Amino acid sequence: MVNQIGSDSYCPKCGKRLVSQASYCANCGTRVFRNAQGQDTSDPYLGQVIENTFEVQSILGTGSMGIVYKAYNRAFNNFVALKVLRHDHLSDRVLMTRFQREAQAASSLEHPNIIRIFHFGRTHLNAPYIAMECLNGTELAVLIPKEFPLKQERVCSFMLQAARALGAAHQANIIHRDLKPANIVVVNENQQEVVKVLDFGIAKIADVEGEGLTKEGDICGTPAFMSPEQIIGRAVTPASDLFSLGSIMYYMLTCKLPFSGTSMADMAASIMTQDPTPPSRARIDTQVHPRI
16 A cells, blocks of 8 residues: 655555655645655555554445445454545535434444444544444345346345335434445355345434435435435435335346436436336346236
């Protein structure tokens, strides 16, 4: 992760040489972080200890809002996943509050099919973070195309577990709003496949709306799995999550999206105006039972 050649150091993003001791790249504006030895590094947390508890070891994944790290938890002698808000979002009040809402929403839920949240706080660079269960599993986004066709009993098991997770969230007045195959992970526990629903990053907490966050008229979510009311910016309900879950089940059964489009606008129009081909007729090479 150190970007040095000889005595010179270089921007981790654009590759341009940095002015000595500079905090930002003069070419592209990327912030430059330095480790304890004064070396320039492209990541501010690798090798660091957050709040004297979490030893950050590696990057598990990156997203538009945050970076997820694998960290050793000194307090409980185990590993956790640390989700840290990206530093280019720290000045965005809406994203900051939305990230904190994720921690609030997910930490209030205790269910075997929902990822566990252990702690949330701020890093030494004032970025909010969430410490959560470190899952050793496979996202449905990876599992479905890799193992297709899936046995229909297996599909039903996955969907029942996800539905139970949503039931617990809806009982707590929490609506996920962004269900998609990448937010459902399958792990092996005691030789059983267990589904974990994660990423409540744009969850709506019913009756506790934050101005400018998930209010009516605000479109949030992943287009391919959005409900019609989300597409047109109307208020969401638990039924919105069930629509998304149904779209995921369709994808599991057919390895095809129920709605299609070459752009976000086309996809939205398809969801609003078209009925999907029944899964039992969507593919001729699989036998989906008509009852499903």
